[in-house]
Amino acid sequence: MKKCLMVLIGFLVIIGCEKELSIAEFEDDFKNYTVELRIEAVLDPRDFMNSVVRVDRTMLVTDTSLFNGIDDNGDWVSYTDENGNGQWDEGEPLNDDIGIRGQGPPGTFEGRGNGKPDPGEPHVDDYIEILPQIHDSTMTSVVLVHKSTNILIAEFEWVTQAGEFEESYGRDKPGPGGESMSIITYTYGGYKPITQYSDVNIEYSEEYEFRITTSTGDEITGSTAPLAPTVFDEEGFNWNSDTLISSSENPGILKCTTDPECFVIHSKVERILGADSSQIEVSNLFATNEIDESGQLVYSLPLFFLGAGLYQITVSVLDEHYGNYFISSLPLHDEAMSNLRDQHGSVVLGIAGSATANSIYVRINDYESLSIDINNKR
Numbered sequence: 001m002k003k004c005l006m007v008l009i010g011f012l013v014i015i016g017c018e019k020e021l022s023i024a025e026f027e028d029d030f031k032n033y034t035v036e037l038r039i040e041a042v043l044d045p046r047d048f049m050n051s052v053v054r055v056d057r058t059m060l061v062t063d064t065s066l067f068n069g070i071d072d073n074g075d076w077v078s079y080t081d082e083n084g085n086g087q088w089d090e091g092e093p094l095n096d097d098i099g100i101r102g103q104g105p106p107g108t109f110e111g112r113g114n115g116k117p118d119p120g121e122p123h124v125d126d127y128i129e130i131l132p133q134i135h136d137s138t139m140t141s142v143v144l145v146h147k148s149t150n151i152l153i154a155e156f157e158w159v160t161q162a163g164e165f166e167e168s169y170g171r172d173k174p175g176p177g178g179e180s181m182s183i184i185t186y187t188y189g190g191y192k193p194i195t196q197y198s199d200v201n202i203e204y205s206e207e208y209e210f211r212i213t214t215s216t217g218d219e220i221t222g223s224t225a226p227l228a229p230t231v232f233d234e235e236g237f238n239w240n241s242d243t244l245i246s247s248s249e250n251p252g253i254l255k256c257t258t259d260p261e262c263f264v265i266h267s268k269v270e271r272i273l274g275a276d277s278s279q280i281e282v283s284n285l286f287a288t289n290e291i292d293e294s295g296q297l298v299y300s301l302p303l304f305f306l307g308a309g310l311y312q313i314t315v316s317v318l319d320e321h322y323g324n325y326f327i328s329s330l331p332l333h334d335e336a337m338s339n340l341r342d343q344h345g346s347v348v349l350g351i352a353g354s355a356t357a358n359s360i361y362v363r364i365n366d367y368e369s370l371s372i373d374i375n376n377k378r
Helices: 002-015 023-030 127-134 320-327
Strands: 037-043 052-057 141-146 152-174 180-193 208-213 219-224 231-233 238-240 243-246 253-258 264-274 277-287 297-302 309-318 347-364
Touching (some): 037 219, 052 152, 052 208, 127 180, 208 347, 219 320, 231 347, 253 347, 264 297
Parallel strands (some): 037 347, 243 347
Antiparallel strands (some): 052 180, 208 219, 238 243, 264 309, 309 347
16 A cells, blocks of 8 residues: 555656646545555564554545544644743744744745644644554454464454554754754554463474454464574674673674574664663664675674764564565565465465564763663663
8 A cells, every 4th residue: 555655646746747736636546445454463582472463454545534634632732932922933942843844945844833733743643643543453363373283372462552663853953963853652552462471482483373363254364484583793892791892983893693584684773871761873674695604694784873872782683574575665465575365365465574683782982971780771
């Protein structure tokens, strides 16, 4: 659906120079569209209770009941009028009234400080408003089984806060690289393992199958064979307890090796701000074809963009299906894109995959003000 949407948007951009069109004018093209399920079932073999099955209903690009440009739940916050003159003045907090990056010179924001919620600003058509309307909590059964033995591994149940993610917005105070940034954390609903299965042990390279039964009695299945976690190469770094030590003058390159079946990894770098506080610096997908002498794939993670401080670097090894899901340009209905099938063998949108995470701490020297007990962080 997303890829179809991008094609349509590209088409509108091409012809937009001749006439301004509303996407609602294409409503007849979608009048026979049938809402589908889109599923992301992700197995976490190192922390099984972190596994999640997300089930959402697809939506039309013409559905203005969802994206209506209005702050429906009233959580948008206007600028703070500190001097009480009834208008925003430079230096006053903008809060959510940050405007939208305009077509003019860099730094131009339309609607900034105008005292009203505008489409595209934080908390306007945001995930808090949208996700509850597309989540599907009606599945009658969500389970994980061992594929070859058919043994039940765990049952899953619906929870309203199955996980969280962050989204960045521009703000009135410059952030890294001169950009104005603000980060909002959102939660989403999904199916999580029931507490009684907290001691489940997942074996690497064994095949596990998600089985999902819908409220209409359809059964959707998809399997994954999780790979072992990455191994960090400590060469070129000093080691202090559980932390690699580097220098701000020459941070170096952190390398890691993975199973040759893993052609895609996800890396996340978080700056540790305090014992219970961190901030994501970067989150990326990587692919590689570099192989070491033992036949393992090698991933290189440059550290030059990090300033002095303490960081946690987490590398997640994606199985073949999950990695292909992220980097392939195939249509979502293509059988090579999704490994989910219903009882009739038809392709179901989404993926059944696994992500095996491994983390390491890296301290970049020459940051005297930072004094954190790493053990307390854990």
